[in-house]
Amino acid sequence: MSEEHNPEPGNRIxxxxxxxxxxxxxxxxxxxxxxxxxTFPFLGAGxxxxxxxxxxxxxxxxxxxxxxxxxxxxxxxxxDTGAWAAAAETTFGADMVRLSFxxxxxxxxxxxxxxxxxxxxxIGATKYPLIVEGSTExxxxxxxxxxIGEAAEGERVLLGTxxxxxYRSVAASALAYGHAVVAQTPIDINLAKQxxxxxxxxxxxxxxxxxxxxxxxxxxxxxxxxxxxxxIRSVALQGDADLARPMISSAIDSLNVKEVREADPETADEVxxxxxxxxxxxxxxxxxxxxxxxxxxxxALLREALRALLEGSHPQEExxxxxxx
Amino acid sequence: xxxxxxxxYKLLPKTNCKKCGFPTCLAFAMxxxxxxxxxxxxxxLDEQTRELLGGAxxxxxxxxxxxxxxxxxxxxxxFVLYRxxxxxYHQPGLMMQVADxxxxxxxxxxxxxxxxxxxxxxxxxxxxDGIAFRWESGDADRFGGVVxxxxxCASVPEVIIAxxxxxxxxxxxxxxxxxxLIHAACADTAEAMCDLARKYxxxxxxxxxxxxxxxxxxxxxxxxxxxxxxLDPAPATLRDFxxxxxxxxxxAVERTDPDLGYPVVFDTxxxxxxxxxxALGILKYAGVIIIxxxxxxxxxxALTLRQNIYTDPQKPIQVTPGLYPVNAxxxxxxxxxxxxxxxxxxxxxxxxxxxxxxxYLFIVDTEGMSVxxxxxxxxxxxxxxxxxxxxxxxxxxxxxRVLIIPGYAAPLSGKIEEETGWEVRVGPGDAxxxxxxxxxxxxx
Ligand code: SF4
Numbered sequence: 001m002s003e004e005h006n007p008e009p010g011n012r013i014x015x016x017x018x019x020x021x022x023x024x025x026x027x028x029x030x031x032x033x034x035x036x037x038x039t040f041p042f043l044g045a046g047x048x049x050x051x052x053x054x055x056x057x058x059x060x061x062x063x064x065x066x067x068x069x070x071x072x073x074x075x076x077x078x079x080d081t082g083a084w085a086a087a088a089e090t091t092f093g094a095d096m097v098r099l100s101f102x103x104x105x106x107x108x109x110x111x112x113x114x115x116x117x118x119x120x121x122x123i124g125a126t127k128y129p130l131i132v133e134g135s136t137e138x139x140x141x142x143x144x145x146x147x148i149g150e151a152a153e154g155e156r157v158l159l160g161t162x163x164x165x166x167y168r169s170v171a172a173s174a175l176a177y178g179h180a181v182v183a184q185t186p187i188d189i190n191l192a193k194q195x196x197x198x199x200x201x202x203x204x205x206x207x208x209x210x211x212x213x214x215x216x217x218x219x220x221x222x223x224x225x226x227x228x229x230x231x232i233r234s235v236a237l238q239g240d241a242d243l244a245r246p247m248i249s250s251a252i253d254s255l256n257v258k259e260v261r262e263a264d265p266e267t268a269d270e271v272x273x274x275x276x277x278x279x280x281x282x283x284x285x286x287x288x289x290x291x292x293x294x295x296x297x298x299x300a301l302l303r304e305a306l307r308a309l310l311e312g313s314h315p316q317e318e319x320x321x322x323x324x325x
Numbered sequence: 326x327x328x329x330x331x332x333x334y335k336l337l338p339k340t341n342c343k344k345c346g347f348p349t350c351l352a353f354a355m356x357x358x359x360x361x362x363x364x365x366x367x368x369x370l371d372e373q374t375r376e377l378l379g380g381a382x383x384x385x386x387x388x389x390x391x392x393x394x395x396x397x398x399x400x401x402x403x404f405v406l407y408r409x410x411x412x413x414y415h416q417p418g419l420m421m422q423v424a425d426x427x428x429x430x431x432x433x434x435x436x437x438x439x440x441x442x443x444x445x446x447x448x449x450x451x452x453x454d455g456i457a458f459r460w461e462s463g464d465a466d467r468f469g470g471v472v473x474x475x476x477x478c479a480s481v482p483e484v485i486i487a488x489x490x491x492x493x494x495x496x497x498x499x500x501x502x503x504x505x506l507i508h509a510a511c512a513d514t515a516e517a518m519c520d521l522a523r524k525y526x527x528x529x530x531x532x533x534x535x536x537x538x539x540x541x542x543x544x545x546x547x548x549x550x551x552x553x554x555x556l557d558p559a560p561a562t563l564r565d566f567x568x569x570x571x572x573x574x575x576x577a578v579e580r581t582d583p584d585l586g587y588p589v590v591f592d593t594x595x596x597x598x599x600x601x602x603x604a605l606g607i608l609k610y611a612g613v614i615i616i617x618x619x620x621x622x623x624x625x626x627a628l629t630l631r632q633n634i635y636t637d638p639q640k641p642i643q644v645t646p647g648l649y650p651v652n653a654x655x656x657x658x659x660x661x662x663x664x665x666x667x668x669x670x671x672x673x674x675x676x677x678x679x680x681x682x683x684x685y686l687f688i689v690d691t692e693g694m695s696v697x698x699x700x701x702x703x704x705x706x707x708x709x710x711x712x713x714x715x716x717x718x719x720x721x722x723x724x725x726r727v728l729i730i731p732g733y734a735a736p737l738s739g740k741i742e743e744e745t746g747w748e749v750r751v752g753p754g755d756a757x758x759x760x761x762x763x764x765x766x767x768x769x
Contacts, residue, residue, distance in 0.1 A: 256675060278627065279630075313564070
């Protein structure tokens with residue numbers, strides 16, 4: 001009740017550009033701008049509507065902890081990260097690939113050279129902007145982010161993930177090689193604000209930050225994430241500049257919950273797709289500008305829904321993912 | 326606009342006569358301001374004041390009941406646009422449609438699902454709420470016949486979808502006494518529909534794509550004595566529904582347009598996109614959602630989303646600290662320590678249940694902080710762990726002295742060992758790896 005419903009006119013979510021064309025020093029054939037809206041999602045038209053949200057398909061370089069349902073669906077692609085990335089764009093219709101370096105999660109990981117090679121492979125195989133996720137182990141962060149950042153130099157990828165106590169390596173890599181950063185905080189609006197301030201102190205410009213307020217899985221705390229996204233959007237439009245950033249949402253544990261894992265093989269794909277879809281769609285309604293899923297089937301379902309939500313609010317090309325270079 | 330307690334108090338008689346059941350006029354004013362009581366409880370108000378206070382303190386959206394008996398439900402009486410502002414109170418009823426042109430077996434199939442199918446999730450049985458009959462045949466008798474047949478084998482709440490009063494009458498002859506929702510009146514049929522709604526005491530939906538027209542219909546129906554109304558904004562796309570439903574809710578809760586203070590019906594079927602439309606209805610204020618034959622996977626996801634969205638956000642984001650047995654552990658089972666941040670708990674629990682490995686989840690009180698935040702902020706300490714071992718009597722519950730701590734708590738492992746005397750193993754930093762870790766790495 002404390003927050004007003006009506007955005008202050010003129011307030012906008014900051015625009016973040018992802019991907020770089022040849023002219024800009026990269027190789028992307030398509031680049032995106034996310035953010036820019038001055039209203040709650042899908043209610044505005046014209047400039048106040050901002051840019052259309054984007055759908056990312058998550059893939060990884062080490063499939064050992066990846067959902068067996070997805071692995072069954074993508075088959076041999078899982079063995080070839082480049083081919084998997086290419087299929088995400090062409091066959092599965094995603095706006096972008098989110099490559100997760102799950103290999104770095106092994107105990108004692110030290111094959112840093114492989115990271116650069118894989119990044120180059122994926123860049124070569126794709127045409128759209130990329131999101132790349134590094135390690136989750138502070139001890140190797142600096143090496144991991146340096147390798148990834150360097151290999152993608154000039155492509156303006158979205159690098160993940162900065163957290164409150166380990167953001168320096170990511171930010172340093174983004175600054176050195178010209179990338180944007182995912183700033184993740186555990187579903188708390190104040191923590192999200194603080195992390196943005198910390199990142200600001202590293203000299204990373206605000207228009208290179210995408211907020212990840214952390215998305216719990218449908219049925220496993222998703223309601224907190226939904227509401228924190230609504231709140232962030234709400235206070236951002238009230239004028240809180242530290243939070244006026246595009247949001248990214250990925251309910252990464254969707255395919256590991258009981259309902260999905262225990263689904264019988266006949267219906268497992270159906271259940272997996274729905275579990276991802278309901279969370280990702282709701283995140284869009286709450287204000288996420290980038291939603292990430294892992295099952296290729298979810299992408300198509302989200303695409304249709306997004307079309308129906310954007311109808312008439314954006315120029316055709318942009319709404320359907322054709323902001324060509 | 327809603328009024329503050331003091332402004333209300335100024336308009337009360339200030340005699341503290343207690344006839345309203347409250348000790349003072351001020352106490353009554355405070356209850357009124359929070360929308361918890363009806364102004365009519367004070368008998369000593371003149372007509373004008375009663376009207377004024379009623380308009381400012383009654384729930385901004387009328388409560389409407391659908392159906393009779395065990396599975397009947399109420400919708401409306403909501404106060405906010407965003408659940409974080411307070412909470413959402415009355416979850417939407419999901420009504421699965423059948424058409425009177427369908428073959429009998431298909432209708433029976435849907436009816437049986439609505440009647441019998443439930444999913445059990447965190448202590449709640451979740452199910453679709455009722456059936457929506459759609460008149461497609463153009464034949465009123467046939468419609469009545471179908472409603473009659475179903476009525477004989479299922480007692481669930483119903484929506485009767487027919488824009489023709491005669492078809493409505495034919496259906497209501499079979500089910501009118503069970504308070505179905507009549508859907509929907511438009512300008513031409515409002516009179517006849519109101520007569521039916523009054524005859525059976527049913528709620529009535531009015532349908533128009535334009536909010537001014539909706540308000541006019543509401544006025545018409547109220548003039549004909551029907552108060553239990555619902556609004557169908559007749560969306561042609563998801564975008565239409567979102568825009569209209571948000572605008573209706575905004576004007577209702579801001580009390581700028583009392584004629585829009587009724588719950589919304591969302592007929593998703595004509596839009597296609599059943600999953601997106603159902604989710605949108607749940608998120609954005611529908612009171613009744615008419616759905617197509619959603620498959621079991623979609624139904625389960627939709628009901629779970631509804632359960633999430635209608636959870637009270639004031640509920641702390643913490644779980645109660647303590648020892649939680651998972652998969653029926655014995656004394657030799659591993660003990661996994663983590664924090665009482667709900668998401669950490671739920672995520673870890675999900676993986677452990679999926680892995681099927683018996684173990685104890687040992688939750689310590691970090692006031693709802695995640696592992697990373699709690700370690701960084703000094704909330705998670707060796708003393709905290711030692712105290713929790715004592716209060717949970719962990720030493721009596723297991724016959725070993727090995728504690729597995731989260732990967733991100735690794736910096737504390739030495740200190741915890743010293744303080745507790747337990748052997749500490751550092752588990753994975755990512756919950757997804759816990760199954761593999763327990764299968765390969767753990768021996769007490
Ligand atoms: S009944 Fe009316 S006058 Fe009497 S105490 Fe209550 S509010 Fe005051």
